[in-house]
Amino acid sequence: MSSLLKIITDKRQGREHSFADLEAVSRAAAEGTAPDYQLAAWLMAAFLNGLSPREAAWLTKAMAESGERLDLSSLPRPWVDKHSTGGVGDKTTLVLLPLLASCDITMVKMSGKGLGITGGTIDKLNSVPGFRTDFTPEEMVRQAKDVGCALTGQTPRLAPADKTLYALRDATGTVESRALIASSILSKKIAGGAETIVLDIKCGSGSFMQDLSAASALRDLLVSIGEELGLTIRAAVTDMDQPLGRAIGNALEVKEAIRVLRGDEHGATRELCLALAGMTLEAVGREASDAVRALESGAALQMAMHWFHAQGADLDVFDEEDWQTAPVVEEIVWEGEPGWASRVDARLLGEFARDMGAGRLTKEDEVDPRVGLEVLVRVGDRVEPGQPVLRVHRGDREAALDSGWLGVSDVAVPARQLMSDESC
Numbered sequence: 001m002s003s004l005l006k007i008i009t010d011k012r013q014g015r016e017h018s019f020a021d022l023e024a025v026s027r028a029a030a031e032g033t034a035p036d037y038q039l040a041a042w043l044m045a046a047f048l049n050g051l052s053p054r055e056a057a058w059l060t061k062a063m064a065e066s067g068e069r070l071d072l073s074s075l076p077r078p079w080v081d082k083h084s085t086g087g088v089g090d091k092t093t094l095v096l097l098p099l100l101a102s103c104d105i106t107m108v109k110m111s112g113k114g115l116g117i118t119g120g121t122i123d124k125l126n127s128v129p130g131f132r133t134d135f136t137p138e139e140m141v142r143q144a145k146d147v148g149c150a151l152t153g154q155t156p157r158l159a160p161a162d163k164t165l166y167a168l169r170d171a172t173g174t175v176e177s178r179a180l181i182a183s184s185i186l187s188k189k190i191a192g193g194a195e196t197i198v199l200d201i202k203c204g205s206g207s208f209m210q211d212l213s214a215a216s217a218l219r220d221l222l223v224s225i226g227e228e229l230g231l232t233i234r235a236a237v238t239d240m241d242q243p244l245g246r247a248i249g250n251a252l253e254v255k256e257a258i259r260v261l262r263g264d265e266h267g268a269t270r271e272l273c274l275a276l277a278g279m280t281l282e283a284v285g286r287e288a289s290d291a292v293r294a295l296e297s298g299a300a301l302q303m304a305m306h307w308f309h310a311q312g313a314d315l316d317v318f319d320e321e322d323w324q325t326a327p328v329v330e331e332i333v334w335e336g337e338p339g340w341a342s343r344v345d346a347r348l349l350g351e352f353a354r355d356m357g358a359g360r361l362t363k364e365d366e367v368d369p370r371v372g373l374e375v376l377v378r379v380g381d382r383v384e385p386g387q388p389v390l391r392v393h394r395g396d397r398e399a400a401l402d403s404g405w406l407g408v409s410d411v412a413v414p415a416r417q418l419m420s421d422e423s424c
């Protein structure tokens, strides 16, 4: 029996793997030495029979070691990375990276393209004229040394086992395993050199964790893997039943992030970024209040301009909003009875934005950086007939919005809590 066949059979029978077993799976995935059908069979066995927290930690380590590891030793500590499980209108990275870098934290981050309704940071930054997202790992480290932060697209040189296994999970219905998700996320972070990782686990209709117990269980597993592997992890479970902040869509989200950095926007995006920045600062022994100071003094904005310039961007984007504008902008007004917004559905709004071209249904689809939405109402707000509730930035793709995206109640509704009390 080949060793991979034995490993598959062991998991099919519910036995626990050793580190050597998981290293063998990871090596086979990284080096292409096993056929896809064996890896797929192992994934299904692991999905159905589960991986213990110890196995998940070992798989994470094995995948992190399956390729190169970014050497950050020439950069000042602390080294921090940030990850969001993905949501609608989630532009926190665009604010957090320069905000934390302006607090003397080295931020080196690899981000992905979006798929489905959750936009990818790379798509957002690609909407900025000139911004390069194709840095090599060496260029990233050089830039982080000069500037304090750097961001690029994912490279197959880091954690190549995850690249293979993730593609197979996508094709075999095995994405939604907590252990596979957690090891996939953390292996890439470890390979990227981070020692402290701040995780934003989205929970609600616009994310892949629909309820608090599933999101909390993922958070607990991520924290336990981190502890096992000697990382400092801070993890928040945050609301994704309604979109984050005002903008959905690539250029629109960058513009909102810039407004937050300039001090011109005081909504949920700013609030969440300050909360996540505060958690990160405390994790590395600093004061959470440093984040507010960096934002209010303009230090974070200065850092963002320095970062954008270093990555080739046209800095006019910081002064003007008339770049990547959609050809048609129209407002939707509320035509029902007066009341209070009780539902602003992230999934329905995300699907509408995606169908207009803000996101993609398949990896090959092209995004339209100009299109998207400005959500003018949040849960708990008073809504009157004739009031504009949504601004639609349309390109050339036809799309329809499900009218159920906005619910209005005739009794007052409290605002939604942005961060669950169970964050740690």
Ligand code: URA
Pocket: 085, 166, 175, 180, 181, 182, 184, 185
């Ligand atoms: N993000 C990842 O990087 N991997 C997963 O499996 C899910 C989300």
